[in-house]
Amino acid sequence: xxxxxxxxxxxxxxxxxxxxxxxxxxxxxxxxxxxxxxxxxxxxxxxxxxxxxxxxxxxxxxxxxxxxxxxxxxxxxxxxxxxxxxxxxxxxxxxxxxxxxxxxxxxxxxxxxxxxxxxxxxxxxxxxxxxxxxxxxxxxxxxxxxxxxxxxxxxxxxxxxxxxxxxxxxxxxxxxxxxxxxxxxxxxxxxxxxxxxxxxxxxxxxxxxxxxxxxxxxxxxxxxxxxxxxxxxxxxxxxxxxxxxxxxxxxxxxxxxxxxxxxxxxxxxxxxxxxxxxxxxxxxxxxxxxxxxxxxxxxxxxxxxxxxxxxxxxxxxxxxxxxxxxxxxxxxxxxxxxxxxxxxxxxxxxxxxxxxxxxxxxxxxxxxxxxxxxxxxxxxxxxxxxxxxxxxxxxxxxxxxxxxxxxxxxxxxxxxxxxxxxxxxxxxxxxxxxxxxxxxxxxxxxxxxxxxxxxxxxxxxxxxxxxx
Numbered sequence: 001x002x003x004x005x006x007x008x009x010x011x012x013x014x015x016x017x018x019x020x021x022x023x024x025x026x027x028x029x030x031x032x033x034x035x036x037x038x039x040x041x042x043x044x045x046x047x048x049x050x051x052x053x054x055x056x057x058x059x060x061x062x063x064x065x066x067x068x069x070x071x072x073x074x075x076x077x078x079x080x081x082x083x084x085x086x087x088x089x090x091x092x093x094x095x096x097x098x099x100x101x102x103x104x105x106x107x108x109x110x111x112x113x114x115x116x117x118x119x120x121x122x123x124x125x126x127x128x129x130x131x132x133x134x135x136x137x138x139x140x141x142x143x144x145x146x147x148x149x150x151x152x153x154x155x156x157x158x159x160x161x162x163x164x165x166x167x168x169x170x171x172x173x174x175x176x177x178x179x180x181x182x183x184x185x186x187x188x189x190x191x192x193x194x195x196x197x198x199x200x201x202x203x204x205x206x207x208x209x210x211x212x213x214x215x216x217x218x219x220x221x222x223x224x225x226x227x228x229x230x231x232x233x234x235x236x237x238x239x240x241x242x243x244x245x246x247x248x249x250x251x252x253x254x255x256x257x258x259x260x261x262x263x264x265x266x267x268x269x270x271x272x273x274x275x276x277x278x279x280x281x282x283x284x285x286x287x288x289x290x291x292x293x294x295x296x297x298x299x300x301x302x303x304x305x306x307x308x309x310x311x312x313x314x315x316x317x318x319x320x321x322x323x324x325x326x327x328x329x330x331x332x333x334x335x336x337x338x339x340x341x342x343x344x345x346x347x348x349x350x351x352x353x354x355x356x357x358x359x360x361x362x363x364x365x366x367x368x369x370x371x372x373x374x375x376x377x378x379x380x381x382x383x384x385x386x387x388x389x390x391x392x393x394x395x396x397x398x399x400x401x402x403x404x405x406x407x408x409x410x411x412x413x414x415x416x417x418x419x420x421x422x423x424x425x426x427x428x429x430x431x432x433x434x435x436x437x438x439x440x441x442x443x444x445x446x447x448x449x450x451x452x453x454x455x456x457x458x459x460x461x462x463x464x465x466x467x468x
Contacts (some may be wrong), residue, residue: 007063007064007065007100008063008065008072008098008100009053009100009101009107009110009111009114010064010076010097010098011059011062011097011115011117012040012044012059012060012079012083012095013058013060013094014037014041014092014093014094015118015122016093016127016128016129017058019091019093020092020093021033022318022321023145024143024318025316025317026142026163026167027170027195027261028170028174030261030317030318031170031261032168032170032173033091033166033170034058034261034262034263034264035169035173036088036165037092038055038057040083040088040092041055041058041059041060042060044060044079044082045060045062047079049064050062051063051064052228053107053228053231054111054227054230055231055265056264056265056266057263057264057265058265059265061111061227063224064098072100075098076096076098080094080096087169089129090132090161090165091129091166092129093125093126093127093129095118095121095125096118097114097118098114099117107221107222108218108222128145131146131160131161132161134149134161135147136148136149138158140158141155141156141157141158141159142159142160142163142167143159143160143163146161146162146163147160148160149164150163152164152167174191178243178246189246190255191255191256191258191259192257195313195317196313197252197257198257198258198272198313199312200274200276203273203274203310203355204271204272204273204274204313205271205273205274205276205277205310205311206269206317206320207268207270207280207281208267208268208306208307208308208321208325208327208328209267209270209304209305210267210304210306211267211302211303211304212302212303212304212305212335212346213337213339213342217230217295217302218230220295220296220298222295222296223296226295226296229293233290233302234266234302237302238263240288241284241288242260242263242268243287244283244284245270245287246258248279249272250273257272257273257276261317261321268284271317274462274464275462275463275466277462278387278391278463278464278468279468281306281349281384281387282384282387284304285347285387288302289344298340300340300342301343301344301346303347304347305328305332305335305347305348306328306348306349306350307326307327307331307349307350307351307352308327308352309323309324309351309352309354310354311354312354312355315354320354323354323360326365327352327364330377330381331350332348334346344383344384344385345384345385346383348381348383349381349382349383349384350377350380350382352364352368353459355461372458374413374451374454375449375451375452375454379451379454379455387468392467392468393442394456394463395463397442397445398460398463399434400434400438401430401442402426402430403460405425406453406456406460408422409426409457410457413453413454419450419453427439
């Protein structure tokens with residue numbers, strides 16, 4: 001469509017999602033809340049006047065085409081009414097903005113103006129969607145803020161209407177979530193009801209994936225068609241990655257040991273058994289290694305960052321997913337501001353092992369630097385190309401090297417003492433037939449940094465026993 005003076009665009013955003021999705025540790029409620037927001041931005045495109053351009057997990061950009069100023073006012077009012085109706089009125093806050101595209105104006109400039117207007121509206125909007133007045137003598141046992149009005153089967157505490165709506169949606173979604181990957185085959189997929197069923201030796205891994213500089217890449221999309229192609233490409237990559245992960249995730253009986261907290265936009269959050277984290281990372285990065293995306297005059301390798309938290313299954317999931325999100329942000333710190341120069345080495349992972357403690361009092365980056373000193377955060381950061389070799393080398397080490405000597409080496413390092421002599425003594429305890437391969441594995445992990453023995457000690461119980 002040409003950039004005529006009467007071409008309009010509409011943008012919606014779900015805002016303040018800490019109060020509409022991440023206000024409870026209940027997995028079904030989290031899944032249901034994020035799903036309902038995603039469905040909202042997708043269903044808006046069903047209105048005949050709107051043509052979908054780009055849809056994220058909680059945002060949508062739509063082309064209205066040829067319209068009058070008066071008609072646009074009516075369309076915007078209809079969209080607002082829809083978003084303020086069932087079921088969103090119980091928990092969600094949306095902002096809506098419209099603008100006219102001027103002749104010759106690039107679509108990314110139009111979107112930036114809409115984003116600015118949405119941000120202004122957010123500042124003027126209460127951060128908490130107020131519930132309808134309901135008589136109740138207690139607060140919601142899941143969220144702790146809204147009035148408790150619903151009994152929940154199998155639960156002692158009552159839930160607010162907001163939680164009840166999202167929780168039911170989340171339970172229904174579990175049966176439908178993977179249909180985009182498997183079509184009718186998804187009916188045969190069973191999932192665990194609790195994270196305890198998913199855990200291995202009580203431990204899980206929470207993984208947060210996020211696209212690298214996708215906003216900057218999208219800014220290079222100058223036409224509506226390029227915007228749509230970018231959106232379709234990202235969704236196709238995500239579908240392929242999730243499909244591979246689900247197909248190869250281990251089962252307990254008929255149940256796939258996998259939980260999806262978020263799947264939309266350029267973000268994905270998964271929960272898997274702790275030893276499966278490495279295989280999950282490898283499958284994700286293998287599946288997302290696609291051909292470059294082409295826009296006007298440039299090509300972009302689409303890359304991703306990930307944060308992984310290993311922890312016990314009974315830790316508050318909101319707390320853990322925040323840590324995973326922070327780790328993902330740490331992985332992005334090494335990225336340049338030139339996404340057209342990205343390569344596979346810009347697919348990075350940072351992990352944190354919380355298997356032996358419950359809480360981090362400071363930000364994750366400061367905690368790692370302090371807890372693992374003299375190792376640094378960089379020692380716990382890997383590229384996609386390093387994961388496979390790291391896992392193989394760790395298997396070699398855990399099968400041959402005396403475990404007690406690893407912790408003795410770590411103690412010496414933390415007291416600023418040399419470790420070479422202890423290393424040699426430990427290697428002499430290993431069968432001669434395994435010694436050369438063991439030395440090579442240790443050398444690859446350590447490089448020039450003896451401090452990475454802390455990495456070896458930290459990964460010892462997380463690496464599993466099976467090759468990727």
